[in-house]
Amino acid sequence: MAEQDLTELEQEAPREDGAELDEENRLKPQFVNAVIEALDQGDESRAYELVEPLHPADIADLFELLERDQRRRLAAAITDLLTGEVIAELNDYVRDDMMEALPASAVAEIAEQLDTDDAVQLIEDLEPEDQRAILAEMEPEDRAAIESALSYPEESAGRLMQRELVAVPEHLSVGDLIDYLREHDELTTEFWEVFIVDHTHKPVGTCQLSWILRTPRQIPLADVMKRDQTLIPVTMDQEEVALRFQKYALISAAVVDEDGRLVGQITVDDVVHIIQEEADEDVMLLSGAGEGDINEPIRESYSARVRWLMANLITASVASFVIYRFEGVLAQLITLAVLMPIVAGIGGNAGTQTLAVTVRALATNQLTSSNSWRAVRRELSIALLNGLSLALVTGTAVSILFADWSLGLPAGIEWHLGLVIGLAMMANILIAGMAGVVVPLTIERFRADPAIASSIFVTMTTDSMGFLVFLGLAVATGLVN
Amino acid sequence: MAEQDLTELEQEAPREDGAELDEENRLKPQFVNAVIEALDQGDESRAYELVEPLHPADIADLFELLERDQRRRLAAAITDLLTGEVIAELNDYVRDDMMEALPASAVAEIAEQLDTDDAVQLIEDLEPEDQRAILAEMEPEDRAAIESALSYPEESAGRLMQRELVAVPEHLSVGDLIDYLREHDELTTEFWEVFIVDHTHKPVGTCQLSWILRTPRQIPLADVMKRDQTLIPVTMDQEEVALRFQKYALISAAVVDEDGRLVGQITVDDVVHIIQEEADEDVMLLSGAGEGDINEPIRESYSARVRWLMANLITASVASFVIYRFEGVLAQLITLAVLMPIVAGIGGNAGTQTLAVTVRALATNQLTSSNSWRAVRRELSIALLNGLSLALVTGTAVSILFADWSLGLPAGIEWHLGLVIGLAMMANILIAGMAGVVVPLTIERFRADPAIASSIFVTMTTDSMGFLVFLGLAVATGLVN
Numbered sequence: 001m002a003e004q005d006l007t008e009l010e011q012e013a014p015r016e017d018g019a020e021l022d023e024e025n026r027l028k029p030q031f032v033n034a035v036i037e038a039l040d041q042g043d044e045s046r047a048y049e050l051v052e053p054l055h056p057a058d059i060a061d062l063f064e065l066l067e068r069d070q071r072r073r074l075a076a077a078i079t080d081l082l083t084g085e086v087i088a089e090l091n092d093y094v095r096d097d098m099m100e101a102l103p104a105s106a107v108a109e110i111a112e113q114l115d116t117d118d119a120v121q122l123i124e125d126l127e128p129e130d131q132r133a134i135l136a137e138m139e140p141e142d143r144a145a146i147e148s149a150l151s152y153p154e155e156s157a158g159r160l161m162q163r164e165l166v167a168v169p170e171h172l173s174v175g176d177l178i179d180y181l182r183e184h185d186e187l188t189t190e191f192w193e194v195f196i197v198d199h200t201h202k203p204v205g206t207c208q209l210s211w212i213l214r215t216p217r218q219i220p221l222a223d224v225m226k227r228d229q230t231l232i233p234v235t236m237d238q239e240e241v242a243l244r245f246q247k248y249a250l251i252s253a254a255v256v257d258e259d260g261r262l263v264g265q266i267t268v269d270d271v272v273h274i275i276q277e278e279a280d281e282d283v284m285l286l287s288g289a290g291e292g293d294i295n296e297p298i299r300e301s302y303s304a305r306v307r308w309l310m311a312n313l314i315t316a317s318v319a320s321f322v323i324y325r326f327e328g329v330l331a332q333l334i335t336l337a338v339l340m341p342i343v344a345g346i347g348g349n350a351g352t353q354t355l356a357v358t359v360r361a362l363a364t365n366q367l368t369s370s371n372s373w374r375a376v377r378r379e380l381s382i383a384l385l386n387g388l389s390l391a392l393v394t395g396t397a398v399s400i401l402f403a404d405w406s407l408g409l410p411a412g413i414e415w416h417l418g419l420v421i422g423l424a425m426m427a428n429i430l431i432a433g434m435a436g437v438v439v440p441l442t443i444e445r446f447r448a449d450p451a452i453a454s455s456i457f458v459t460m461t462t463d464s465m466g467f468l469v470f471l472g473l474a475v476a477t478g479l480v481n
Numbered sequence: 482m483a484e485q486d487l488t489e490l491e492q493e494a495p496r497e498d499g500a501e502l503d504e505e506n507r508l509k510p511q512f513v514n515a516v517i518e519a520l521d522q523g524d525e526s527r528a529y530e531l532v533e534p535l536h537p538a539d540i541a542d543l544f545e546l547l548e549r550d551q552r553r554r555l556a557a558a559i560t561d562l563l564t565g566e567v568i569a570e571l572n573d574y575v576r577d578d579m580m581e582a583l584p585a586s587a588v589a590e591i592a593e594q595l596d597t598d599d600a601v602q603l604i605e606d607l608e609p610e611d612q613r614a615i616l617a618e619m620e621p622e623d624r625a626a627i628e629s630a631l632s633y634p635e636e637s638a639g640r641l642m643q644r645e646l647v648a649v650p651e652h653l654s655v656g657d658l659i660d661y662l663r664e665h666d667e668l669t670t671e672f673w674e675v676f677i678v679d680h681t682h683k684p685v686g687t688c689q690l691s692w693i694l695r696t697p698r699q700i701p702l703a704d705v706m707k708r709d710q711t712l713i714p715v716t717m718d719q720e721e722v723a724l725r726f727q728k729y730a731l732i733s734a735a736v737v738d739e740d741g742r743l744v745g746q747i748t749v750d751d752v753v754h755i756i757q758e759e760a761d762e763d764v765m766l767l768s769g770a771g772e773g774d775i776n777e778p779i780r781e782s783y784s785a786r787v788r789w790l791m792a793n794l795i796t797a798s799v800a801s802f803v804i805y806r807f808e809g810v811l812a813q814l815i816t817l818a819v820l821m822p823i824v825a826g827i828g829g830n831a832g833t834q835t836l837a838v839t840v841r842a843l844a845t846n847q848l849t850s851s852n853s854w855r856a857v858r859r860e861l862s863i864a865l866l867n868g869l870s871l872a873l874v875t876g877t878a879v880s881i882l883f884a885d886w887s888l889g890l891p892a893g894i895e896w897h898l899g900l901v902i903g904l905a906m907m908a909n910i911l912i913a914g915m916a917g918v919v920v921p922l923t924i925e926r927f928r929a930d931p932a933i934a935s936s937i938f939v940t941m942t943t944d945s946m947g948f949l950v951f952l953g954l955a956v957a958t959g960l961v962n
Contacts, residue, residue: 024846025725032851055709057728065851089728091847181694189691192673192732209690210670213662228536244506246757247538247570249750251673251732268749269730275753276727279760280841286764287837288830294842294856301859302866305834309871309910312830316823323819330818334811337818338804342797344822345944349769349793353786356768360761361775365505366572370513370546375775378782385783390790429790463826 020054027058032065039070044077051078060089063098064295072101079106084113087122093295096125104130108137111146115162115190117270120149124159157241158234160274161255161264164188167195170204174224175217192251192267196225201261203231203254231256234263238274243365245271282363285451286356288312308456315460319344322464326471332480336471339398339421344466346394347428350386351458354379354436359451362444376437383433387426395422416479424470428462431469435461501535508539513546520551525558532559541570544579545776553582560587565594568603574776577606585611589618592627596643596671598751601630605640638722639715641755642736642745645669648676651685655705656698673732673748677706682742684712684735712737715744719755724846726752763844766932767837769793796941800825803945807952813961817952820879820902825947827875828909831867832939835860835917840932843925857918864914868907876903897960905951909943912950916942 020031031050038046051059051074059081063071075082075098087095087110099107099122111119111134123131123146131150135143145163152158166187168177177194181187194212196205205225215224230248232241232255244250245268255264284292288311290304323330323340330337358375361367367375399418435458440450474480501512512531519527532540532555540562544552556563556579568576568591580588580603592600592615604612604627612631616624626644633639647668649658658675662668675693677686686706696705711729713722713736725731726749736745765773769792771785804811804821811818839856842848848856880899916939921931955961 024721025728026846026849027851029849029851055729057730061728061846064847065849067855178694182697187695189689189695191691208670209694210672212694213659213690214668214670216663240505246753247506247542248536249538249753251749268732268753272727272730272749272753272756275756276760276845279757279764280845283760283764283767283837283841287767287833289834289837292838292841294838294847294852294859298859298862298866302863305831305863306867306870308834309827309830309867310874312827313823313871313875316826319826320819320823323822327815327819331812331815334808334815334818337811337815338801338808341804341822341825341944341948342794342801345797345800345940346790346793349790350786352768353770353789356764356770357773357775360764360773364757364761365507365542366545366775368507368510368546370508370510371775374548378775378779381779382783382786385779386787386790389787390794393791394794459826463822467822 020058027061027065032062035062035074036066036070039073039077047074047077048081051081056083056085057089059086060091064091064094068097071098075101082110084110084118088114088118091293091295092121092125093293093297095122099123099126100130104133105137107134112138112142115164115188116145116149116264117160117162117266119146120159124150124154152234155238156234157232157236157238157255157266158264160238160241160270161232161234161266162188162190163264164190165195165254165262165265166191167197167201167203167262168221170196170198170222170225172221173217174212174215174219174221177212177221178217190267191265194221195254195262195265196221197262202259203229203256203262205229206254208251229254231260232266234258239278239363241266242271242274242278246275247365278363279360282359282451285449286352286359286455288455311456312459315456315463318460319463319467322467323471326467326475329471329475329480333474335402335417336474336480339417340467340470342394343421343424343428343470344463346390346425347432347462347466348459350383350429351432351436351462352455354383354433355440355454355458358437358440359454362440362450367441372441376434376441379433379437380430383430386433387429390429391422391426394425395419398422413479416477420473420477420479421470424466424473427469428466431465432458432462501539508542508546513543516543516555517547517551520554520558528555528558529562532562537564537566538570540567541572545572545575549578552579556582563591565591565599569595569599572774572776573602573606574774574778576603580604580607581611585614586618588615593619593623596645596669597626597630597745598641598643598747600627601640605631605635633715636719637715638713638717638719638736638747639745641719641722641751642713642715642747643669643671644745645671646676646735646743646746647672648678648682648684648743649702651677651679651703651706653702654698655693655696655700655702658693658702659698671748672746675702676735676743676746677702678743684710684737684741684743686710687735689732710735712741713747715739720759720844722747723752723755723759727756728846759844760841763840763932766930767833767840767936769936792937793940796937796944799941800944800948803948804952807948807956810952810956810961814955816883816898817955817961820898821948821951823875824902824905824909824951825944827871827906828913828943828947829940831864831910832913832917832943833936835864835914836921836935836939839918839921840935843921843931848922853922857915857922860914860918861911864911867914868910871910872903872907875906876900879903894960897958901954901958901960902951905947905954908950909947912946913939913943 020027022028035047035050066074111122123134149159192209194207195203198204205227206229207221207225211224230244230250230253232253234255234257252265252267254262255266257263288308290301395418398421399414402414402417439457440454443450443454501508503509516528516531592603604615630640673690675688676684679685686708687710688702688706692705711725711731711734713734715736715738733746733748735743736747738744769789771782876899879902880895883895883898920938921935924931924935
């Protein structure tokens with residue numbers, strides 16, 4: 001470590017060399033264990049020495065990898081390394097847990113180092129009384145900015161934006177702007193474009209920094225700026241914000257209030273987290289895993305997941321009720337009970353495939369009412385091909401295998417059985433394809449999130465219809481009576 | 482439209498006002514239909530008039546919403562609106578389809594307008610002979626840049642980077658840099674930081690543009706630049722690149738070759754697409770939906786999905802084989818056949834929940850070997866709680882319902898049946914929780930992608946074990962013999 005400390009005095013070591021990181025840029029288990037060992041031995045200065053060379057984002061990762069009590073002990077050991085940058089990078093649950101353990105004055109001190117958006121994230125999930133205690137410790141100006149941000153709905157642009165930005169009037173020249181930037185020390189350094197505003201503080205244009213740097217001093221800003229810009233209303237949902245950033249390849253964007261006045265900016269580094277979160281949210285919703293965060297308290301994970309399982313218990317009961325109606329049929333030919341889960345299961349898989357494609361296409365605005373009919377046709381074509389393939393394979397396999405294996409099946413019945421399972425498979429895969437695209441489209445039309453309830457409906461359909469079609473065809477074709 | 486054209490002369494209309502877009506920033510179906518109608522009537526100038534006011538990203542969306550033949554007709558009608566920006570925003574499949582329809586010289590002309598990374602994207606998926614024909618039409622310099630990019634592996638940093646960047650030696654002052662930027666017209670305007678390099682063109686530091694603008698002319702760059710920067714090796718996989726951008730909140734980053742020399746830069750707007758793609762990829766892999774793109778040719782979608790369904794057919798057959806071994810048991814008490822899909826199905830759902838959480842935590846580097854034991858304990862705790870809840874509800878429900886409904890069940894047997902299904906449910910949910918976390922962790926340890934095969938293994942386990950435990954317990958507890 002001594003050598004590394006030496007380098008630190010001259011310059012930070014380039015990240016690629018970090019001996020603490022493995023080839024995928026994750027903290028090495030040996031390193032994490034060394035920190036835990038130091039904490040367990042009560043050797044706080046050793047823990048400090050180990051953690052000090054890390055990048056803030058890696059310190060945040062370290063906290064996430066530790067157990068709850070280890071986190072608190074580490075926080076105590078390295079308090080002055082616990083900068084705003086570390087806090088901003090922490091997982092929500094880990095951060096809330098750590099903030100609850102710190103005194104209000106310490107949290108207030110950290111919050112004051114941060115941009116508004118990060119400070120808001122720091123305290124928005126805390127209990128109201130804790131929030132009040134922390135805000136009371138802050139400078140009036142910072143406090144006002146945070147209180148105003150908290151007045152916007154959760155997951156809105158107002159929560160996401162930072163108030164720190166550079167806005168100048170249109171009549172300036174490039175040279176004036178550069179002088180202004182050099183003279184005002186209090187301005188943020190975190191900006192990627194300069195917003196040009198009129199006298200009522202409404203945005204009239206925007207100037208990417210590279211354009212300013214490439215332009216002679218005497219040229220007026222009005223000649224360099226782009227008038228066409230994406231304005232984000234302060235109440236816009238964060239998912240919408242992320243879609244705009246993606247669609248228009250934005251690095252930052254102006255946030256405006258209901259009167260069209262510039263009130264903040266959103267930068268792409270915050271949006272990157274949201275894109276990740278929103279995509280994750282769909283994975284989790286489709287599988288009923290709640291927030292699906294490995295740092296979520298067990299109680300919350302249990303509560304989200306058990307609700308989903310209970311809902312599935314109901315849909316499974318519907319399927320069982322279908323079977324119950326065919327008890328007499330099953331008693332005649334018990335082999336039907338052996339084969340029926342295959343029809344239901346493959347239908348379920350086919351439905352899930354279509355559902356995943358449809359839900360993500362809806363979430364990314366690739367599927368709209370303009371092309372939904374095409375999507376339905378497309379899914380049905382694929383279902384038809386899949387259904388034919390699976391029907392052929394399953395039907396043939398059953399016809400052959402059950403000729404040999406059959407426990408007292410009447411001779412020649414295996415071909416009939418193969419035909420019934422093939423037809424049922426075909427039908428259920430078509431039903432699955434239809435349900436997988438129509439259910440989420442319908443839910444979306446009612447302006448609900450198609451990721452939430454779709455898979456319950458689709459599974460119920462494929463399960464129940466799988467049993468119904470298979471057992472029903474067995475009766476209808478005279479395999480049993 | 483006349484009014485809008487007038488505004489166009491003065492300034493581009495701000496996007497928020499676009500009459501073509503709905504409140505979620507998607508093209509309105511009425512607008513899309515108007516374009517289709519104009520194309521169907523052969524009224525190319527009307528189609529042009531409609532499309533002209535659109536932002537390039539919206540023109541790209543319009544192409545994606547059309548049918549294949551409509552796309553080609555629209556492309557013919559609005560050729561000069563088909564700029565590099567539009568092409569870069571197009572969905573991969575739609576773009577390849579359109580490029581195949583254009584002559585090589587037209588594609589070459591479009592490619593020359595683009596940054597290297599976008600030009601590479603334009604032609605990388607075309608047939609080798611088409612690629613050669615297009616490259617032959619290009620300026621030698623552009624051609625060399627693209628050929629060199631194509632020499633890097635697919636989905637690597639080398640494909641993703643643009644060669645256009647600003648790199649200057651360390652001895653310059655801020656004023657020298659600004660003069661250099663103003664004097665060299667050929668430099669790119671798409672840069673967010675300036676890279677400082679030594680005489681061998683190795684990066685020694687980086688300067689965010691806002692720092693340059695905030696600093697007096699005479700200050701040397703060496704005093705402003707940050708020496709600690711994230712360097713991306715040219716062969717790094719794009720998923721890794723995206724994780725670095727996220728972790729360190731990067732806007733752009735230097736790409737270096739194996740000798741550490743600066744060869745390109747990657748900017749966050751390209752990474753944003755990758756984060757989306759990689760998260761989508763996990764949704765699709767978990768559900769076996771291949772690429773899962775609604776613009777993917779049907780043949781490719783069918784081929785990816787049918788393979789998955791065939792694999793699931795094998796696992797479903799394993800489960801059926803378990804039932805087959807219990808045929809005699811089922812014949813004794815057909816009610817077991819009615820209830821067995823519930824045990825298997827709920828187990829499958831519970832396994833999917835755990836799997837989704839584990840796969841995403843692995844993909845985002847939140848789950849590493851340092852905390853995998855904690856994750857296993859966590860999932861087992863949740864499984865225990867879920868198992869107890871579901872066992873209680875199902876066991877009780879079966880005991881009560883089957884007392885009323887039973888078709889010839891021996892008196893009092895419903896309690897025994899309730900006990901058996903409750904215990905089986907408990908066991909299968911625990912098995913599901915264990916499989917859902919251990920299977921992906923094991924696959925990851927063997928350096929394979931846990932999203933691909935995990936769900937096949939987990940479903941096979943929960944299905945087979947569901948039937949085995951339920952029917953096995955029925956025999957073991959003497960419900961049947």
